[in-house]
Amino acid sequence: MEISIYKETGQLFYALAEYIQKSAEKAMARRNQFNFVLAGGNSPKKLYKLLASEDFRNKINWDKTFFFFGDERFVPENHSQRNSKMAKENLLNPLKIPRSRIYEVDTSGTPEEAAGQYMKTISGHFRNKPVRFDCILLGLGKDAHTASLFPGSPVLEETEATVRPVFLKGKIPRITMTFPLISQARQIVFLVFGREKADAVLHVLENNTETSGTAFPARLISGDKNVKWFLDREAASKL
Ligand code: 6PG
Numbered sequence: 001m002e003i004s005i006y007k008e009t010g011q012l013f014y015a016l017a018e019y020i021q022k023s024a025e026k027a028m029a030r031r032n033q034f035n036f037v038l039a040g041g042n043s044p045k046k047l048y049k050l051l052a053s054e055d056f057r058n059k060i061n062w063d064k065t066f067f068f069f070g071d072e073r074f075v076p077e078n079h080s081q082r083n084s085k086m087a088k089e090n091l092l093n094p095l096k097i098p099r100s101r102i103y104e105v106d107t108s109g110t111p112e113e114a115a116g117q118y119m120k121t122i123s124g125h126f127r128n129k130p131v132r133f134d135c136i137l138l139g140l141g142k143d144a145h146t147a148s149l150f151p152g153s154p155v156l157e158e159t160e161a162t163v164r165p166v167f168l169k170g171k172i173p174r175i176t177m178t179f180p181l182i183s184q185a186r187q188i189v190f191l192v193f194g195r196e197k198a199d200a201v202l203h204v205l206e207n208n209t210e211t212s213g214t215a216f217p218a219r220l221i222s223g224d225k226n227v228k229w230f231l232d233r234e235a236a237s238k239l
Helices: 009-031 045-051 083-092 111-125 179-183 195-205
Strands: 002-006 034-038 065-069 071-073 135-138 163-166 174-177 187-192 227-232
Touching (some): 009 034, 009 045, 009 135, 009 187, 009 227, 034 083, 065 083, 111 163
Parallel strands (some): 002 227, 034 135, 187 227
Antiparallel strands (some): 071 174, 163 174
16 A cells, blocks of 8 residues: 655646556556546546646547446436546546447446446456456545445445445435455555545554444555555645
8 A cells, every 4th residue: 555645636636647647558558458447526526627638638548448437326327416427527528438438337227237237347348357447546435435335334245346236324326346346456546635534534544453444444445555545635634
């Protein structure tokens, strides 16, 4: 695990965009494609805009990049709460990425069907070999959830590298990649900024064997050697 802390969020986004560029270059040199898992939430918006801007649009071979979603809300396509909608508006549409290279969650059936189908689609892309994404981008919630892996949820105990539905009391169901699937990735990057995330960052990264991963889910992968944390000074202020 590696942690980088930036004074300004502008620097943070730029450094992360460069990291993604390098990850893409490495993947393309070795396997001739870049399999990139996008995060939802608000945090990545400016990163996506930056990747689609003049500064980066010609630095990454987007024609060989395939896009996936680490989690999705179980709402119809183009619903305002879809992670894919935010990603399309800020990254995929500006870069004119064809639908054939955007692997979206199909929410036309039940959440269980959506999860099963998404995993099937992913496995198909990887030709039924073990699924190893090149780069997974993740955010962190104030409660230390990541993707849709929330504190106390039974999905935290899932041992299969797959996609599962998540049912949250009083909320829209979600579809999420499980920790075993996320952990298999070549690189996992967390993007976290802002003072309101400082406690979560502390609980996830603190060196205390009594801090539970069930209470602070991102802790379950936080220390893996393929994980890199991009934090701003405020998010890192309690470390
Ligand atoms: C989602 C996410 C989720 C997110 C965190 C942080 O779909 O909402 O994938 O895990 O990354 O909740 O969200 P913010 O970036 O909005 O703070």
